[in-house]
Amino acid sequence: MSDRVLLASFDHEDDLLAATEAVRQKGWRILDAFTPYAVHGLDHAMGLKPSRLTWVCFICGMTGALGMLWFEHWTASITWPIDVGGKPWNSLPSDVPVAFEAAVLLAGFGSVFALFGVSRLWPGKKPKVVYPRATDDRFVLVIDEADAAFDVPSAERFLQEFNVVETMERTQ
């Protein structure tokens, strides 16, 4: 099996989107695309499933809310109950604001750290520079050449229909 890939770069998001859909229809395998900003519709064009990070957020948020509610209840009514203004020790309404803040804090940090984990991002990581201008003004499509039927010159001709700016082959 070959580990060669074909990089095709475009300078417009519409060209990238059209090329991505056409390449997928041809049955070629798209390994990834690299873009300077979030191109809307590219996830559909590439056939990416909706992210499950929303669940991480939900679970972290619930953990924060329930954990803090339990903690407030435990400190104020069980381990050292103190009479505050004659209110009941286990007064639920007064526990809500802090529980809400804990939910937001945990949900926010949880989803961001989950993003870093799933996308393999960490401080000081060396970027796999696929194409330097992909963080500036180019849109790059990475096509797998593993398929035996894949023919580079004809693929290049095909991509020209989508105003490809540059194509190059690389070894992964």
Place this chain on the structure above:
Amino acid sequence: MNLAIITITMRREAIMSEPTNSRRPPLVTGDKSLGDVTRDICAPMDARPSGLWWAAFSVSLVALLVGVAAVWYQIATGIGTWGLNKTVGWGFDITNFVFWVGIGHAGTLISAVLFLFRQKWRTAVNRSAEAMTLFAVMCAGIFPLIHMGRTWLAYWMIPYPNTRGSLWVNFKSPLLWDVFAISTYLLISAVFWYVGLIPDLATIRDRSQPGWRKRITSFLSLGWDGSARTWHRYETVYMLLAGLATPLVFSVHTIVSMDFATSVIPGWHTTIFPPYFVAGAIFSGLAMVITLMIIARKTMHLEDYVTMKHIERMSLLMLSMGCIVGLAYGTEFFMALYSGNPYEQFVFKNRALGPMSWAYWTMVTCNVLVPQFLWIKKVRTTLPLVFVIVILVNVGMWFERFVIIVTSLHRDFLPSSWAHYVPTSIEIATFIGSFGLFFTCFLLFCRIAPAIAIAEVKGAAHLKKRGSTTTPVEEQAA
């Protein structure tokens, strides 16, 4: 890595043409390509700071040092250095705290609420607005900390197992809710800001020559490469953060207002406080965003990105908030007079006609009357006029908090304990110091980070600039 360039097929300049088929003005003016956007926004970071920047930075730094000296002195000596007395227990400290927290709220409004409402124009201002939030909340945090008197025991507010029982914090107190609300707000704002910065840090990393800037941005950009899979997840998380920050920002000022509303002081004990405070906070914050953006676009030559259209839209948003605040003033006054409670009635009459009526009328003039000029298109499209209005709103909103706090306290239930409050030089120096901290941080931010979200501007501006394969005329025909 084995690199083999096989063929370069064709090159084409990606000039994004002006959309002629839209009735809306473009978000970015001046016929920019994607590369131009990167270059223009990074330009202030590449160039040496201008004389104007150094002047502003020096003034801010001096103000900051004055504040540091004042804080040092009052911590060493005690808060007896303030003008507070047993009747007026809250003065400059809490006024400044509420003022700064409020300023922060517009940043979150722009970065999160307008994101959820798909307002593309926010992309030009959201980075600066978020930075403003962060610095404003930092400034706000100083005041309750020093108000404790024994600042070194601030960690007592955190519920941790201790040798006194354990004796826990009082979760029924709004002041403790405030501790959690403000610290959550600061942390979430910082995370939101940093997550937004990651793609831009990667852009700077990739265009920098080897050196300290490349090293720092390489470290902080977490190996970001612009992969579509990462972008896909990133967008999800960004949306989640916006969804979390929106109720958070409302909760923060609601809780701040409860510091007052749950007490039994006439003038504070009202149910209108949460929405009234949130509207006021966004109003004052928008005034500060506009102030900063007018200065930033001028000094960093970002007129093509922060256009008059942006200033106009923010002015309109500020005007609508100002009207809500005006309505709240009226409602509050009416309810007090209508309540039949002589203490409530007295406090409000005293506000408008008592010894501090000058502060009340400054507040009404700056917050309710002055913004009405923004109804006139000519006014809101004339920068110097907008600048004067936003400065007056900043002043007015500071006085709002001063009026709420001091006039409600200084003449309490017992006439024999009535007192007056005059801030001391130490309090004024601390207030000046908070401005020093705010502007020092903001000026440094403008130098070391892109003041406009590069990736977001590219994404939003592009929406209206589909013109590479077809000309606008062909598009219209189609």
